[in-house]
Amino acid sequence: MSLIRAEWTKFRSVRGWLIATTVGALLIVLFGWLTATGSRSSYQEGPGQPEIIGHPPVPTGPGGEAVKDQFTFAHRTLNGDGTITAHLSPLTASTEGPDGDPRDNDVPAWAKAGLIIKADTTQGSTYAAIMVTGAHGVRMQHNFTEDIAGPTGARWLRLTRSGKTITGYASADGTTWAKIGEVQLSGLPADAQAGLFATSPATATVTQHLGGGGMSTGGRSTATATFDSIATEGVWAGAAWQATSVGDPMDGSTPAVQQSGSTVTVSGSGDIAPDVAGAGVGIERVLIGTFAAATVVAVLGVLFITTEYRRGMIRTTLAARPRRGRVLAAKAVVIGGVAFVAGALGALVTLPVSLSILRENGNYIYHASTATQARIVLGTAAVLAVTAVLALAIGTIVRRSAVAVATVVLLVVLPYLLASAAVLPAGPSQWLLRLTPAAGMAIQQTALEYAQVDFAYSPAFGFFPLSPWGGFAVLCAYAVAALGLAAWLLRRRDA
Amino acid sequence: MTRVLHAEWTKLRTVGGPVGLLIGAIVLTVALGWLAASAAGCPPGGCVIDAAKTSLTGVLLGQAVVAVLAVVVVAGEYGDGTIRATLTAVPRRGAVLAAKAVTLTGPVLLAGLVAVAGSLAVGRAVLPGRGFALDLTDAATLRAGAGSVLYLALVALLALGVATVVRNAAGGIGIVLGMLYLFPVLTEVVTDPRWERRLRQIAPSTAGQAVQTTLGVDTLPIGPWQGLGVLALWAAGALLAGWLVLRLRDA
Numbered sequence: 001m002s003l004i005r006a007e008w009t010k011f012r013s014v015r016g017w018l019i020a021t022t023v024g025a026l027l028i029v030l031f032g033w034l035t036a037t038g039s040r041s042s043y044q045e046g047p048g049q050p051e052i053i054g055h056p057p058v059p060t061g062p063g064g065e066a067v068k069d070q071f072t073f074a075h076r077t078l079n080g081d082g083t084i085t086a087h088l089s090p091l092t093a094s095t096e097g098p099d100g101d102p103r104d105n106d107v108p109a110w111a112k113a114g115l116i117i118k119a120d121t122t123q124g125s126t127y128a129a130i131m132v133t134g135a136h137g138v139r140m141q142h143n144f145t146e147d148i149a150g151p152t153g154a155r156w157l158r159l160t161r162s163g164k165t166i167t168g169y170a171s172a173d174g175t176t177w178a179k180i181g182e183v184q185l186s187g188l189p190a191d192a193q194a195g196l197f198a199t200s201p202a203t204a205t206v207t208q209h210l211g212g213g214g215m216s217t218g219g220r221s222t223a224t225a226t227f228d229s230i231a232t233e234g235v236w237a238g239a240a241w242q243a244t245s246v247g248d249p250m251d252g253s254t255p256a257v258q259q260s261g262s263t264v265t266v267s268g269s270g271d272i273a274p275d276v277a278g279a280g281v282g283i284e285r286v287l288i289g290t291f292a293a294a295t296v297v298a299v300l301g302v303l304f305i306t307t308e309y310r311r312g313m314i315r316t317t318l319a320a321r322p323r324r325g326r327v328l329a330a331k332a333v334v335i336g337g338v339a340f341v342a343g344a345l346g347a348l349v350t351l352p353v354s355l356s357i358l359r360e361n362g363n364y365i366y367h368a369s370t371a372t373q374a375r376i377v378l379g380t381a382a383v384l385a386v387t388a389v390l391a392l393a394i395g396t397i398v399r400r401s402a403v404a405v406a407t408v409v410l411l412v413v414l415p416y417l418l419a420s421a422a423v424l425p426a427g428p429s430q431w432l433l434r435l436t437p438a439a440g441m442a443i444q445q446t447a448l449e450y451a452q453v454d455f456a457y458s459p460a461f462g463f464f465p466l467s468p469w470g471g472f473a474v475l476c477a478y479a480v481a482a483l484g485l486a487a488w489l490l491r492r493r494d495a
Numbered sequence: 496m497t498r499v500l501h502a503e504w505t506k507l508r509t510v511g512g513p514v515g516l517l518i519g520a521i522v523l524t525v526a527l528g529w530l531a532a533s534a535a536g537c538p539p540g541g542c543v544i545d546a547a548k549t550s551l552t553g554v555l556l557g558q559a560v561v562a563v564l565a566v567v568v569v570a571g572e573y574g575d576g577t578i579r580a581t582l583t584a585v586p587r588r589g590a591v592l593a594a595k596a597v598t599l600t601g602p603v604l605l606a607g608l609v610a611v612a613g614s615l616a617v618g619r620a621v622l623p624g625r626g627f628a629l630d631l632t633d634a635a636t637l638r639a640g641a642g643s644v645l646y647l648a649l650v651a652l653l654a655l656g657v658a659t660v661v662r663n664a665a666g667g668i669g670i671v672l673g674m675l676y677l678f679p680v681l682t683e684v685v686t687d688p689r690w691e692r693r694l695r696q697i698a699p700s701t702a703g704q705a706v707q708t709t710l711g712v713d714t715l716p717i718g719p720w721q722g723l724g725v726l727a728l729w730a731a732g733a734l735l736a737g738w739l740v741l742r743l744r745d746a
Contacts, residue, residue, distance in 0.1 A: 020666075031677075031681060034681060034685070035681065035684050035685060037690075038685035038686070038687045038690035038691070038694075039684075039685055039686040039687055039690075040686070040687040041686070281686075285684045288680060288681060288683075288684045291676075291677060291680050292673060292677050295669050295672060295673045295676075295677065296669065298669065299665045299666055299668075299669035302665050303663075303665045303666075306665065310574055363686075400512075400567075400664075401570075401663075401664040401665035401668070402563045402566045402567050402570065402664040402665065402667070402668045403563055404665070405664075405665050405668045405669050405672070406559050406560070406562070406563045406668050406672060409559070409668075409669070409672045409676065410556065410559055413672075413676045413677075413680070414555065414556065414559075414676060416680070417555075417676055417679055417680055417683075418552075418555070420680075420683050421679060421682075421683055423531070423552055423555070424530075424531060424534055424552075425534055425535065425536050425537075427534065427536075428530070428534040
């Protein structure tokens, strides 16, 4: 304990270091302000209309997350409990290029059609659905983010409501049924809309300009499914299926639902899924100044040990405390603690200030729960603390300030830059963010990958290959390894 | 002035660090260039790649080593007190800084030439296997290569100026690397196109690297040579500040 106090006294008595620590925290705030001020969103309600600062309305799901909710819905009101069963013909589709030109009739892998029960026909309302997909077999999905896999060959679907519980079944022959999933929809009213649906996500063509960022362009696709042998149980209003284009994906141009006798044909385009590639801003974006602060704490971490060598202080320090490993540990605690506090304060100030500027500039900000926000603030502080310890260790190993600082900056900042600025293609970029200390920045990420949405989940679009804590563990592993080597060398070498 | 130059050259030549750093700059530049060239590839949607710029990706790494060298040349003297002997022997402080700049620029230009030539040769050898071509006789490619050599020399001068101002190796390299790497990181997250353009025009690294571009030159926020000019202004500003500090402050 007295060791830690001794090291803390050394740190706080150098005025330049205290100033630098403050500058590090302020750089987070400054970069956050620059990011927020330099990000503006505007849109037009139609060609020739004036530009409005803001963003088109973004539907949100029951969890608050941004969602895509566009599909063609042939529905009737189901009062209370009930069941619907139907048989589907194979899906057909037509896809268009970015300019609306007809392209081919390949069925997109996540084109989907089947049975759905939904609170109402507004976008983002709670739902559960059982469906046949283009290439992923039968799925049961609910509330946009949840997805349960079913068998691949089944063509018969059944959806049952009992109170708040929705159960999905699938069958290959219409006689033996397999339960796919049972989910709870807490917000489902007694009068719900239930029926048949079809939709198909836009095809994405990712073009990457190396050194100039990535671009994703796509064209609309439309999926068509024919339902027959439709059977209902329970209290259903009316006799005919009512057609609604939820989110108006068809522009009202084509009749999306056709009934002839006992068969119903539904065509739709869009998706019912989380909006992973939308135009919104993740809250972590305003914390890009973490890299600036990391550069500052790298300098401080290195100086904390190399200054002792330069002034010969290290001999006094080690004469007073012959257990050298403990001296290094005390230094790590002090420099890590200082960096942690500076990072936490910087992030705490930056988040509310920059997010409010972003909002004023018309940007849509993706929902982040309180737990996520806490993880981002503490994660920023933790990344800086570990970076400072890494710098201390590398400073002890190489003893030359300039080389040590450059090594830390090249390990922490450059890989992120190479990966996120699309200097390298997606594959090598992902490996950089798995294997270098830059992986630690994953702790700030809020964008989630969803298996049920096809997208180029690459660093150029803000997706880290590792989970938040997995990436942080990589950074920690570097710091621990470097600290171990530093302690070993400190014991072996003369000071 | 010749004797001052000679003195600085002797200092640079006789300590172990500089030679090792110059070799390190060459090796790291070519190595990252090789990595980038052999990783070059397109997603299924197709892509456009700037073969010369891809081959010269390693300059992003080599610039840091060159900056370390420049910082060490100045801060090293402050670290061990040699600066007082130097300034006693040569009281004209501007001459000392000028001599340091000249003796640093020569070896950096040479190392830069080797690094850039090596990177382009590697690109020429590797890229065809990835389905791209790099024509070394193309005027734009030659401009990218020559510009990259000058870019490295200007980064060294920028670092020399900054280190003369802050007199501290760790702080100096921190500031220089911050200038080189943090602007591009900020450019990545700013979404307003006007802001992005402005940042690319004023940042020492992104403006300077415009000289490496051989594709879509007319869509660049700043022309290749103008961009290198922006970096030259930064370097000149840093050297001027260094000269003022050197004149006005005690060593």
